[in-house]
Amino acid sequence: MANSVHNQMVKIDASGVLHRELNAKLRDEVANGTQKIQIHNVYGQRYIGTDLGKPVEIEIFGTPGNDLGAFMDGLRIIVHGNAQDGCGNTMNEGEIIVHGHAGDITGLAARGGKIFVRDDVGYRAGIHMKEYGDKKPVVVIGGTAQDFFGEYMAGGILILLGLNLNEGTRHRANFVGTGMHGGVIYLRGGIEDYQLGKEVGVAQIEEEDCQILQKFVSQFASHFGYDVGEILKHNFCKLFPRWLRPYGRLYAY
Amino acid sequence: MRDIAQVNNPYHDDKVIDACSLFGAMDTSGRRFSGEGVIRAIANMHFRSNGLGGGFAIYGLYPEYAESYAFHIMYLSEEGRKQVEAFLRDRFYLVYDEEVPTRPTPGIVDPPLVRRYFLEVGGQKHAEQSEDDYIVNQVMEINTKLQDAFVFSSGKDMAVFKGQGYPEEIAAYFCLEQYEGYLWTTHGRFPTNTPGWWGGAHPFCVLDWTVVHNGEISSYGINRRYLEQFGYHCTMQTDTEVVAYAVDLLMRKHNLPVEIMAKVLAAPFWTDIERRPPEEQKLLRTLRQVYGSLLLNGPFTAIIAHQGEMIGFTDRIRLRPLIVGVKGDMLYLSSEESAIRLICSNIDRTWIPAGGEPIVGSLRSPLQSSAAVERRC
Numbered sequence: 001m002a003n004s005v006h007n008q009m010v011k012i013d014a015s016g017v018l019h020r021e022l023n024a025k026l027r028d029e030v031a032n033g034t035q036k037i038q039i040h041n042v043y044g045q046r047y048i049g050t051d052l053g054k055p056v057e058i059e060i061f062g063t064p065g066n067d068l069g070a071f072m073d074g075l076r077i078i079v080h081g082n083a084q085d086g087c088g089n090t091m092n093e094g095e096i097i098v099h100g101h102a103g104d105i106t107g108l109a110a111r112g113g114k115i116f117v118r119d120d121v122g123y124r125a126g127i128h129m130k131e132y133g134d135k136k137p138v139v140v141i142g143g144t145a146q147d148f149f150g151e152y153m154a155g156g157i158l159i160l161l162g163l164n165l166n167e168g169t170r171h172r173a174n175f176v177g178t179g180m181h182g183g184v185i186y187l188r189g190g191i192e193d194y195q196l197g198k199e200v201g202v203a204q205i206e207e208e209d210c211q212i213l214q215k216f217v218s219q220f221a222s223h224f225g226y227d228v229g230e231i232l233k234h235n236f237c238k239l240f241p242r243w244l245r246p247y248g249r250l251y252a253y
Numbered sequence: 254m255r256d257i258a259q260v261n262n263p264y265h266d267d268k269v270i271d272a273c274s275l276f277g278a279m280d281t282s283g284r285r286f287s288g289e290g291v292i293r294a295i296a297n298m299h300f301r302s303n304g305l306g307g308g309f310a311i312y313g314l315y316p317e318y319a320e321s322y323a324f325h326i327m328y329l330s331e332e333g334r335k336q337v338e339a340f341l342r343d344r345f346y347l348v349y350d351e352e353v354p355t356r357p358t359p360g361i362v363d364p365p366l367v368r369r370y371f372l373e374v375g376g377q378k379h380a381e382q383s384e385d386d387y388i389v390n391q392v393m394e395i396n397t398k399l400q401d402a403f404v405f406s407s408g409k410d411m412a413v414f415k416g417q418g419y420p421e422e423i424a425a426y427f428c429l430e431q432y433e434g435y436l437w438t439t440h441g442r443f444p445t446n447t448p449g450w451w452g453g454a455h456p457f458c459v460l461d462w463t464v465v466h467n468g469e470i471s472s473y474g475i476n477r478r479y480l481e482q483f484g485y486h487c488t489m490q491t492d493t494e495v496v497a498y499a500v501d502l503l504m505r506k507h508n509l510p511v512e513i514m515a516k517v518l519a520a521p522f523w524t525d526i527e528r529r530p531p532e533e534q535k536l537l538r539t540l541r542q543v544y545g546s547l548l549l550n551g552p553f554t555a556i557i558a559h560q561g562e563m564i565g566f567t568d569r570i571r572l573r574p575l576i577v578g579v580k581g582d583m584l585y586l587s588s589e590e591s592a593i594r595l596i597c598s599n600i601d602r603t604w605i606p607a608g609g610e611p612i613v614g615s616l617r618s619p620l621q622s623s624a625a626v627e628r629r630c
Binding site for chain 1: 591
């Protein structure tokens with residue numbers, strides 16, 4: 001593992017390095033006070049950014065493996081490439097910025113922090129995200145999502161921008177918000193009623209929603225070089241949970 | 254091989270569950286390439302499997318014997334070998350046979366003998382049956398009635414190499430870096446209910462159809478009973494076996510195109526069917542009515558291959574991963590994107606297909622000259 005130190009910035013070549021070694025190396029670097037780490041030639045190493053617990057910045061060049069930033073607490077990860085499945089699994093605080101697409105179950109069970117994905121996400125993005133007090137996870141996706149977007153969502157904010165949809169086409173995801181019982185989803189781009197889970201309602205956005213969108217879409221736009229005004233010109237709709245306990249009566253007789 | 258259940262499934266579970274790594278690479282122009290890249294790709298997903306099964310299927314493998322059926326057979330005893338070789342001499346013309354070359358490899362413990370036979374079927378031997386049916390029957394007979402032998406593969410110009418170990422260990426053991434083919438599929442196994450064994454590793458093969466699979470076919474029981482009506486006997490009690498036979502039935506015997514095959518195995522929901530145009534509704538309803546017992550339920554990703562074609566698809570709600578990559582004439586299918594990028598850093602495009610949607614690479618429509626794959630995404 002060749003590396004070279006430039007002040008507080010460390011470069012790591014991850015070619016042929018197993019995930020355990022790589023994560024141990026990251027822990028050592030962070031313990032030694034390194035503020036910025038670049039990891040090059042990343043091919044599928046899992047759990048990058050877990051168990052570090054300091055607000056450092058990690059830039060990844062390549063394709064990080066599953067569970068990128070799992071249980072992450074306060075760092076900032078920038079991916080120059082695509083993320084695989086389980087990105088931001090149960091993250092608590094911090095930021096993941098993906099200059100590409102992300103796989104299935106992006107942001108699953110997140111309880112805080114932010115994820116920005118430039119392109120599409122796979123199945124079940126935002127599944128069972130949750131919030132408590134001031135801990136409120138936010139996931140902003142520039143492209144479109146696949147089925148079960150926001151499944152069993154219990155809190156937090158999901159924003160789906162559909163920037164790569166052609167004029168007049170809609171999102172293709174079905175079962176959006178199935179089992180949702182908390183949090184909110186903002187959608188830009190068309191969706192039909194049948195694509196939504198039974199547990200969600202649709203509403204027009206209000207002043208408070210506009211403020212939320214302004215805040216997080218601005219951040220998204222600055223990460224990826226978009227014009228926020230252009231994005232926010234289009235109509236958005238809001239999906240909300242109709243019940244707090246959608247399955248409360250399922251097994252009750 | 255008789256009493257396979259004693260080896261594979263001593264507790265007589267109804268089925269065996271596993272969750273694994275898959276990789277497939279095909280040059281749709283038909284150019285043959287070494288397995289070096291494919292081996293690196295599957296090794297990169299080492300942690301998806303647990304060393305209890307790894308295997309490879311290679312097509313375009315034996316051009317010098319392209320017209321013969323290439324049987325790869327595993328033996329647990331010298332007695333088993335004698336019996337099977339007498340059986341083969343009785344049922345086939347033997348063109349050539351030899352031991353499959355291997356090298357001592359760390360991690361490969363107590364390997365069985367594996368031999369390959371290039372066989373031809375004389376006209377008088379199969380009477381009214383088609384040659385393919387004749388082959389299937391002989392394979393079923395060896396696997397169910399003869400002792401200590403198991404047929405890994407039985408197709409033309411292709412073969413399966415598999416065993417107990419991580420896939421990269423199996424590749425090293427069988428010296429696979431020395432072979433070339435235009436289509437490779439490979440698998441790393443993570444069996445969760447029963448011990449792995451050499452025959453229980455993927456790919457599963459009947460004729461030149463192979464299947465590698467990640468997930469669990471919870472409809473195994475009903476699928477198996479349906480397939481038994483057509484003479485397919487599930488001998489390995491591993492759920493993947495039903496996929497191989499279902500595909501052989503639908504595509505070879507019933508001559509259905511791959512898109513229809515996918516609509517049978519991963520049928521659209523009734524609510525989806527209701528929104529389709531009337532003609533399509535009629536087709537989809539008919540398929541669900543006729544082939545209802547072949548619907549695969551439960552989470553799965555499978556890569557199916559036969560001569561000239563590779564097909565990848567997941568269950569309809571995509572409970573197991575699959576990612577597609579395209580570069581020129583090359584089509585890649587993988588459990589993880591990193592494995593594709595590792596061996597093709599300048600890939601044109603990668604994407605995640607929708608659940609149940611088949612991704613097909615075919616020699617009949619090379620990627621460069623058609624939009625076959627592009628159209629489907």
